[in-house]
Amino acid sequence: xxxxxxxxxxxxxxxxxxxxxxxxxxxxxxxxxxxxxxxxxxxxxxxxxxxxxxxxxxxxxxxxxxxxxxxxxxxxxxxxxxxxxxxxxxxxxxxxxxxxxxxxxxxxxxxxxxxxxxxxxxxxxxxxxxxxxxxxxxxxxxxxxxxxxxxxxxxxxxxxxxxxxxxxxxxxxxxxxxxxxxxxxxxxxxxxxxxxxxxxxxxxxxxxxxxxxxxxxxxxxx
Amino acid sequence: xxxxxxxxxxxxxxxxxxxxxxxxxxxxxxxxxxxxxxxxxxxxxxxxxxxxxxxxxxxxxxxxxxxxxxxxxxxxxxxxxxxxxxxxxxxxxxxxxxxxxxxxxxxxxxxxxxxxxxxxxxxxxxxxxxxxxxxxxxxxxxxxxxxxxxxxxxxxxxxxxxxxxxxxxxxxxxxxxxxxxxxxxxxxxxxxxxxxxxxxxxxxxxxxxxxxxxxxxxxxxx
DNA sequence: TGGGCAATTTGCACGATCTGCAAAGTTGCA
DNA sequence: TGCAACTTTGCAGATCGTGCAAATTGCCCA
Numbered sequence: 001x002x003x004x005x006x007x008x009x010x011x012x013x014x015x016x017x018x019x020x021x022x023x024x025x026x027x028x029x030x031x032x033x034x035x036x037x038x039x040x041x042x043x044x045x046x047x048x049x050x051x052x053x054x055x056x057x058x059x060x061x062x063x064x065x066x067x068x069x070x071x072x073x074x075x076x077x078x079x080x081x082x083x084x085x086x087x088x089x090x091x092x093x094x095x096x097x098x099x100x101x102x103x104x105x106x107x108x109x110x111x112x113x114x115x116x117x118x119x120x121x122x123x124x125x126x127x128x129x130x131x132x133x134x135x136x137x138x139x140x141x142x143x144x145x146x147x148x149x150x151x152x153x154x155x156x157x158x159x160x161x162x163x164x165x166x167x168x169x170x171x172x173x174x175x176x177x178x179x180x181x182x183x184x185x186x187x188x189x190x191x192x193x194x195x196x197x198x199x200x201x202x203x204x205x206x207x208x209x210x211x212x213x214x215x216x217x218x219x220x221x222x
Numbered sequence: 223x224x225x226x227x228x229x230x231x232x233x234x235x236x237x238x239x240x241x242x243x244x245x246x247x248x249x250x251x252x253x254x255x256x257x258x259x260x261x262x263x264x265x266x267x268x269x270x271x272x273x274x275x276x277x278x279x280x281x282x283x284x285x286x287x288x289x290x291x292x293x294x295x296x297x298x299x300x301x302x303x304x305x306x307x308x309x310x311x312x313x314x315x316x317x318x319x320x321x322x323x324x325x326x327x328x329x330x331x332x333x334x335x336x337x338x339x340x341x342x343x344x345x346x347x348x349x350x351x352x353x354x355x356x357x358x359x360x361x362x363x364x365x366x367x368x369x370x371x372x373x374x375x376x377x378x379x380x381x382x383x384x385x386x387x388x389x390x391x392x393x394x395x396x397x398x399x400x401x402x403x404x405x406x407x408x409x410x411x412x413x414x415x416x417x418x419x420x421x422x423x424x425x426x427x428x429x430x431x432x433x434x435x436x437x438x439x440x441x442x443x444x
Numbered sequence: 445t446g447g448g449c450a451a452t453t454t455g456c457a458c459g460a461t462c463t464g465c466a467a468a469g470t471t472g473c474a
Numbered sequence: 475t476g477c478a479a480c481t482t483t484g485c486a487g488a489t490c491g492t493g494c495a496a497a498t499t500g501c502c503c504a
Contacts, residue, residue, distance in 0.1 A: 074463095
């Protein structure tokens with residue numbers, strides 16, 4: 001159960017940045033150690049996707065994944081808390097971006113809903129794991145209830161940060177309850193995810209967000 | 223993974239109704255067998271709640287639960303698919319109620335949003351497991367990410383039924399995409415759950431639903 | 445009331461998940 | 475090169491969850 005720890009780690013922008021960066025890292029090129037770590041992680045996710053697509057989540061054992069990726073089972077669990085996490089490739093999704101700060105500051109338009117839309121679009125446009133991989137993960141998640149649940153729970157984990165963000169923006173006299181606004185933002189994110197996935201990964205995030213918002217508005221006001 | 227089977231079972235209103243009801247059942251009193259089954263199930267849930275509240279989800283073993291409830295481990299797994307399910311006490315939540323039928327038929331008001339509100343309120347007012355138990359389960363779920371995931375997964379299971387319900391209502395020319403409407407209904411349910419839990423279980427479901435809807439509307443139209 | 449029938453419980457064996465620990469292997473850097 | 479820090483790996487072990495068959499229990503009818 002590393003979730004809480006991960007959430008705490010988010011305060012650091014890039015986990016690989018040590019207190020004292022090495023020369024290689026300062027030069028922009030990551031050290032061999034870090035490159036290997038990322039490659040292994042990616043290889044594990046890739047192998048997991050491939051096998052699960054072929055055989056289904058329950059028919060694939062961690063052992064098989066590790067064999068395919070060329071690492072030991074123990075190493076697998078150094079990278080992921082569970083088999084499911086390897087499919088989803090969950091990484092703390094930094095909510096500390098320029099877009100987030102701008103939202104908190106009251107921008108970019110000053111209109112809450114429009115700015116929520118911007119925020120969600122920006123977040124979706126900056127996935128922490130590569131569009132390809134994300135698309136496969138979503139595809140699998142929409143077929144395996146357990147994975148979808150994990151994904152939703154993972155989003156719930158970010159709720160705290162989101163509430164904080166909304167509170168920063170709304171200040172001391174919120175016209176709306178921050179938790180409802182945050183919950184709505186997450187729903188918006190999820191719905192857009194699903195629509196984007198249903199569209200076969202085509203189109204840009206902002207367009208999908210806008211379309212979902214339009215739908216909801218007409219649902220709530222017709 | 224019994225979920226799909228459970229979903230199929232929903233078509234039968236009450237699982238204990240055999241093809242041929244016994245005399246005792248016809249008389250209103252359940253047979254000893256059925257009474258024992260329910261008592262055991264309740265005892266298991268109660269023991270699980272008590273132990274998990276005291277020691278935390280991960281520190282409680284199924285063995286300990288069974289010892290406390292006086293049944294064998296194997297029996298535990300005859301009742302629940304997993305330890306988590308025992309905490310949540312998940313039971314198929316019948317979506318085949320009068321309220322559901324009325325919604326599908328276009329009632330009670332004829333206005334989609336208002337009727338969604340009615341539907342959600344009705345569903346929440348008719349919990350399949352007793353308010354007390356439901357409150358404890360929610361309380362624990364909001365603390366344990368894994369439980370939250372299970373809970374969300376369980377709700378996802380009902381999505382299919384919900385989509386079907388919405389499709390029945392909207393007919394051949396839906397003004398709104400059924401899946402978005404269904405997703406919104408589930409969001410509404412979840413948000414109301416959370417608000418109800420945050421309020422310490424006080425108040426009536428319809429009031430909470432109405433309050434959430436009011437918030438959302440003002441958020442989307444201000 | 446007793447016995448057949450069906451549902452339920454239980455013990456047991458087994459495969460899979462996941463963790464802690466310490467040894468062995470790699471990388472970074474002076 | 476050589477030390478320090480990090481990572482991988484094997485191994486033992488706790489727990490979870492399932493299939494199977496025997497024992498138990500409730501149900502119903504003669």
